[in-house]
Amino acid sequence: MMTLLKVDRIETYIDQYHILQGVSFEVKKGGVTVLLGRNGAGKTTTLRSLMGLNPIATGAITFKGEAIHHLPTYEIARKGIGYVPEDQGVFPDLTIEENLKLAMRKTDEATLERRDWILQLFPDLKTFWKKPSGLLSGGQKQMLAIARACVNDNELLLIDEPSKGLAPIMVDKVMSVIIEMKQRVTVVLVEQNFYMASTIGDDYYIIDDGRTVHTGMMKELKENEALKKEYLGIA
Amino acid sequence: MEVLLNLTINGIATGSLIFLLAAGLTLIFGLMHVLNFAHGALFAWGAYFGVWIYTQTGSFVIGIVGAIVIGALLGWLLERWIIQPVYTNTMSQIQVTMGLLLVMNECIKVFFGPNQVSVQLPSYLDESWLIGGVILIKYRLFVIAIGILVFLGLQYMLKRTRLGLIVRAGVMNKEMVQALGVNIKKVFLYVFILGCGMAALGGMLFAPYSGVIHAEIGMDYGILAFIVVVIGGMGSMVGSALAALLVGVLGAFMTFYVPSVALAVNMLLMFGVLMFRPAGLLGRG
Numbered sequence: 298m299m300t301l302l303k304v305d306r307i308e309t310y311i312d313q314y315h316i317l318q319g320v321s322f323e324v325k326k327g328g329v330t331v332l333l334g335r336n337g338a339g340k341t342t343t344l345r346s347l348m349g350l351n352p353i354a355t356g357a358i359t360f361k362g363e364a365i366h367h368l369p370t371y372e373i374a375r376k377g378i379g380y381v382p383e384d385q386g387v388f389p390d391l392t393i394e395e396n397l398k399l400a401m402r403k404t405d406e407a408t409l410e411r412r413d414w415i416l417q418l419f420p421d422l423k424t425f426w427k428k429p430s431g432l433l434s435g436g437q438k439q440m441l442a443i444a445r446a447c448v449n450d451n452e453l454l455l456i457d458e459p460s461k462g463l464a465p466i467m468v469d470k471v472m473s474v475i476i477e478m479k480q481r482v483t484v485v486l487v488e489q490n491f492y493m494a495s496t497i498g499d500d501y502y503i504i505d506d507g508r509t510v511h512t513g514m515m516k517e518l519k520e521n522e523a524l525k526k527e528y529l530g531i532a
Numbered sequence: 533m534e535v536l537l538n539l540t541i542n543g544i545a546t547g548s549l550i551f552l553l554a555a556g557l558t559l560i561f562g563l564m565h566v567l568n569f570a571h572g573a574l575f576a577w578g579a580y581f582g583v584w585i586y587t588q589t590g591s592f593v594i595g596i597v598g599a600i601v602i603g604a605l606l607g608w609l610l611e612r613w614i615i616q617p618v619y620t621n622t623m624s625q626i627q628v629t630m631g632l633l634l635v636m637n638e639c640i641k642v643f644f645g646p647n648q649v650s651v652q653l654p655s656y657l658d659e660s661w662l663i664g665g666v667i668l669i670k671y672r673l674f675v676i677a678i679g680i681l682v683f684l685g686l687q688y689m690l691k692r693t694r695l696g697l698i699v700r701a702g703v704m705n706k707e708m709v710q711a712l713g714v715n716i717k718k719v720f721l722y723v724f725i726l727g728c729g730m731a732a733l734g735g736m737l738f739a740p741y742s743g744v745i746h747a748e749i750g751m752d753y754g755i756l757a758f759i760v761v762v763i764g765g766m767g768s769m770v771g772s773a774l775a776a777l778l779v780g781v782l783g784a785f786m787t788f789y790v791p792s793v794a795l796a797v798n799m800l801l802m803f804g805v806l807m808f809r810p811a812g813l814l815g816r817g
């Protein structure tokens with residue numbers, strides 16, 4: 298399988314704090330790569346660094362064979378990377394329709410087809426089409442944020458803790474949608490919910506104290522109690 | 533009764549002029565969080581250069597268009613060379629834009645001399661009608677009409693166009709707008725140009741309205757526009773429009789009945805509003 302994204306020993310500072318101190322991983326096309334790690338390990342900062350929101354100080358980020366770490370955020374996005382941030386980042390005063398419209402970089406056949414496909418996966422979005430997105434439930438906001446990231450012909454989605462704060466039934470819903478999306482896009486998923494991570498993840502990387510410390514296939518990690526305990530605090 | 537009506541119309545016309553200045557100020561603050569103290573200078577430049585073009589060509593309309601073009605051009609230069617480097621630094625912004633205001637005002641005195649310049653209306657706008665004891669001055673109605681047109685145009689831009697969508701989203705979350713593939717720096721530039729164009733238009737319309745212009749009008753109207761933006765709620769377009777009307781009409785009455793306290797009353801109005809609504813009339817608190 299082809300490598301879509303290669304992250305090579307990136308280091309990131311936020312103000313004077315040395316947050317990422319060597320994060321490396323590779324994402325194969327067509328898979329779901331999960332980033333695991335304790336709270337404060339640096340998972341969100343890693344995704345933000347990929348998007349250029351926290352620019353890296355050293356290292357390299359290569360997408361489809363091309364270095365992207367020197368590009369401004371909007372150009373990184375236009376290369377075909379969709380981002381679903383931890384707080385979902387929906388624009389509360391804009392309606393669902395406007396949120397999606399803003400995200401759509403084109404209005405060609407293919408984009409409209411993707412929009413209809415995503416609306417059929419998330420019928421709630423269609424129901425509340427003209428409602429300000431600030432009034433939606435947490436789960437609906439999550440759906441909108443995912444929909445917004447999928448509506449362009451992105452090849453890679455970065456999704457930060459989609460299960461956070463959601464009721465179990467919504468977690469299942471979001472999970473089934475990500476599984477469905479796998480047919481179309483590659484996913485980097487940050488997830489603390491091990492049930493979700495292990496159900497949809499193909500391979501994983503563990504980040505600890507701003508460094509990638511372990512990698513492997515998800516199905517092996519499921520069996521490895523010692524590793525889970527050491528880095529994830531789960532038994 | 534006639535006096536009240538005349539004062540009200542007068543006040544609405546002044547409110548329209550203040551709105552043209554405040555609209556850009558509130559847009560720029562709402563989106564970029566830049567408090568542009570130099571905004572009033574654009575008003576003065578619009579007045580002086582517009583009037584100069586008007587006297588050279590003999591056409592008031594060309595003068596208006598010229599003022600807008602010069603305002604927009606200046607906006608482009610200022611954003612690129614002066615404002616952009618200080619977007620992330622509030623202290624520098626205040627210093628730089630304050631300094632710019634002084635420099636731009638001095639430039640006017642250098643270009644056009646230190647004395648005030650008097651301005652005549654073209655004859656087709658210099659008319660009035662007497663209707664049931666009320667004198668309707670054509671030019672005031674003209675100014676009000678332009679104010680309404682600009683307000684509607686801005687509402688259309690904000691609610692119906694992609695640029696407006698980006699501006700409204702950018703006010704809420706700039707990072708996310710960029711993560712969706714939008715070059716927000718370009719949008720900052722457009723908004724700045726738009727704001728400066730409107731300010732210059734306001735100055736040009738003000739010139740024959742008052743009959744004379746001097747370099748300090750930028751300062752005077754800049755302060756009024758600031759008061760309006762604060763009263764209306766920083767970043768709120770409709771709030772600014774309402775506050776501009778309020779300040780304009782109140783100002784007209786005060787200047788008529790108790791001229792000595794006109795500016796003080798605006799300040800009091802601002803403090804009064806802020807006491808009860810700290811975020812302004814329509815601001816989000």
Ligand SMILES: Nc1ncnc2c1ncn2[C@@H]1O[C@H](COP(=O)(O)OP(=O)(O)O)[C@@H](O)[C@H]1O
Pocket residue numbers: 311312314316334335336337338339340341342343
């Ligand atoms: N804006 C910031 N300023 C200072 N420190 C920050 C900032 N954002 C994150 N951090 C720190 O960076 C570390 C990694 O944070 P984050 O990437 O959010 O972790 P995770 O997503 O794995 O929980 C944490 O110790 C956090 O306190």
Ligand SMILES: [Mg+2]
Pocket residue numbers: 340341342383458
């Ligand atoms: Mg996080």
